[in-house]
Ligand SMILES: Nc1nc2c(c(=O)[nH]1)N[C@H]1C(S)=C(S)[C@@H](COP(=O)(O)OP(=O)(O)OC[C@H]3O[C@@H](n4cnc5c(N)ncnc54)[C@H](O)[C@@H]3O)O[C@H]1N2
C-alpha cells in the first residue's frame with residue numbers, strides 16, 4: 001500500500017437513531033477500528049448527525065474548511081425518505097469522484113444484489129475527499145476496504161504533492177506490471193457430492209507430532225523495530241540494554257538521618273546544614289565533628305562516609321522555635337559506608353541490565369525510564385488474520401433466521417490472541433463457498449503471514465477450506481487431522497503466496513474445539529516466532545481422588561478450574577458440559593486436564609486401587625455434567641449415582657467436585673493457560 005503520514009480523517013455517522021442516542025453506533029466504531037489498522041498514523045475522530053440535509057452539509061463544509069484529508073460518512077445512502085446523505089454531499093463537493101463510488105458498487109454487487117440500492121456519492125470539497133459509505137457496519141467497512149489502496153494517492157493528488165505523486169506513480173506501475181491478474185473463481189467443485197471422500201484422506205497425527213510439525217515450519221523473526229520505551233511492554237527485546245551511567249549516579253543515603261564521618265565515632269555532632277532528595281549535591285567538605293541532616297535518596301556530602309539513622313541519635317540543642325537542630329548526639333559509633341548506596345551500586349556503568357530475548361514486563365519498562373532510554377529495539381510481532389467460514393454465520397448484531405447462528409469464534413480467537421499480546425486482523429466471515437473462501441484467503445494472505453480459519457475443516461460436502469488451500473493455493477497440508485478431543489479436524493498448511501511463505505491454521509468450527517486447539521497449537525508457536533526462547537504453558541501433574549473415564553479413542557482435553565493457595569489442597573473443578581460446541585465450558589476455566597483414552601489409563605493404573613472417599617459438596621455453579629464419553633469411573637460408593645444413558649448427570653442432584661490428594665493416586669497432566677486461582681472462601 002502507498003504510505004501516508006499523518007492523515008486527518010473524520011467519520012460522520014448520519015443517522016436519526018444514533019444521533020438521538022436510541023441506537024448504538026456500531027458502524028462508526030467499526031470504521032474507526034478498521035481505519036486504525038489501515039492508516040495507523042492517521043488522526044481520527046467521529047461525530048454523529050441526524051438525517052438532516054442542512055446539518056450534514058454544515059459538518060461537511062466545516063471539515064472542508066479545516067482541510068481534513070478524508071471524510072467518511074456512514075448512513076443515509078438508501079431509498080427511504082430520510083436518506084439524504086448523497087444529496088448533502090453533492091451540494092458541498094466541487095468535483096465528483098465517480099470511480100470510487102463505482103468501485104464500491106461493483107465490488108459490493110459481487111457480495112449482495114442489494115448493493116444496487118446504494119446511492120453513494122464521492123467527491124472533493126476544497127482539499128477534502130468525501131466518501132459516502134453505507135450505514136451497515138459490515139457494508140461500511142467492506143466498502144472502505146475496496147477503495148483503501150487508492151485513498152493515500154488520491155489525497156496526495158488533491159494536495160498537489162508532486163514528489164509523492166511521482167513516486168507513487170512509479171510504484172503503481174511496478175506493482176501492476178508484476179501483479180498477475182488472478183482468477184477469482186475457485187477450482188474446487190462441490191457439486192460432485194457422490195464422488196466425495198468417504199474416509200478422511202489425512203492420516204491422524206498425535207498432538208506431539210502436530211506440534212513438532214508446526215514448529216518445524218515456523219522460524220523466529222529476524223526483523224526488529226524501534227518503539228517508544230513504554231510501547232515495548234510485553235514485547236521481546238531485540239537488543240541488550242547497557243547502563244549508560246551508573247545507578248545511582250551519586251552516593252545516596254539509604255536512611256533519613258545524619259551524614260557523618262565514621263572516624264568521629266559516637267558522641268556530639270554540630271549540624272552543619274541539611275539536604276533532602278532532589279537537592280543539588282553539597283560541594284563543601286564535611287569537617288570533623290560535623291553532621292549534615294540528610295533524607296533517604298539525597299546525595300551524601302563529600303567528606304562523609306556514613307549515615308546514621310535518626311532513631312540512633314538524640315537531640316542536644318535546637319533553636320528557640322525548634323525549626324533547626326543545632327547539635328545532636330550519635331548514640332552508636334557508625335562504621336564506614338554505613339547506609340550509603342555507592343555510585344553504581346545498583347547498576348554499574350556498561351552493565352547489560354536488560355538482555356536481548358527477554359520479554360519486557362513492567363519492571364523492564366521502569367528500568368528503561370530510569371536509564372532515559374526513549375526508544376528500544378524489539379522483535380516484530382507476527383501478523384495474523386482470522387477468518388470464519390460457514391453458511392450459518394451472522395454477526396452478533398445481525399438478525400438471525402432459523403438455522404443460523406452467531407459467529408463467536410472470531411471474537412474468542414481475537415481476544416485469546418490479545419491475551420498473549422498479539423493483535424490480529426479481522427478477515428470477516430465467508431460462506432462455505434469455494435470462490436468466496438478463495439477470495440477471502442487471498443485478502444487475508446495479502447495482509448498477514450498467518451491466517452487462522454475456523455469451520456469447514458471436517459468431512460461435510462461444504463467443508464472445503466483445505467481443498468481450496470490445496471487446489472487454489474497449491475498449499476501443502478502438513479497434517480489434516482489430530483488425535484485430540486476436541487479438535488480432531490485441526491489442520492496446518494504452508495504455501496507460497498506472492499513470493500512469501502504463509503502459514504494457515506484451519507481450526508474446527510465447534511467453538512470449544514477451536515479454542516482448545518488455538519491454545520495448544522497456535523499460542524506456543526507465536527511465542528516462538530516472536531523469539532521467546534523458552535515458552536511452554538505451565539504443566540501441573542495433579543493426583544486426583546478418582547479416575548476420569550474417557551471412552552473415546554482420542555485423549556480428551558477437558559476444561560477445568562484449578563484452585564489452590566497456601567494451606568489449601570489443590571482442587572480441580574471440571575467445567576459443566578464438555579461437548580465441543582459448548583464454549584461456556586471455557587468460562588472461568590484456567591486449565592486443560594488431559595484424560596488419556598481408557599485403555600491407556602488402565603495400563604497406567606494397573607493394580608492400583610482408587611480412593612473415592614474424598615468428595616466434597618460442590619459449589620452449585622461448579623457441577624459437572626459428563627457427556628456420554630467421559631464420566632467418573634463406576635465404583636461401589638458411586639453406583640447409586642451412575643448416569644443413565646443420555647441423561648445429564650446434573651439432573652441427579654449434587655455431583656462431586658474432585659478433590660486433589662497428595663499421595664499415590666492416579667495423576668493427570670493439566671495445561672495451565674491462565675493463572676491458578678485461590679479457592680473460594682469456605
Ligand atoms: N463424518 C464426520 N463428521 C464430523 C467429523 C468426522 O470426523 N467425521 N468430525 C467432527 C468433529 S470432531 C468436529 S470438531 C466438527 C468440525 O467441523 P468443521 O470444522 O467442519 O466445522 P463446521 O462443520 O463448519 O462447524 C461445526 C460446528 O461449529 C459451528 N460453528 C462453525 N463456525 C462457527 C463460528 N465461527 N462460531 C460459532 N460456531 C461456529 C457450526 O455451526 C457447527 O455447529 O465436525 C464433526 N463432524
Ligand code: MOO
Nearest residue numbers: 486487488513580
Ligand atoms: O474434535 Mo471435535 O472438536 O470433537 O468436536
Ligand SMILES: [Mg+2]
Nearest residue numbers: 456458460463
Ligand atoms: Mg463441518
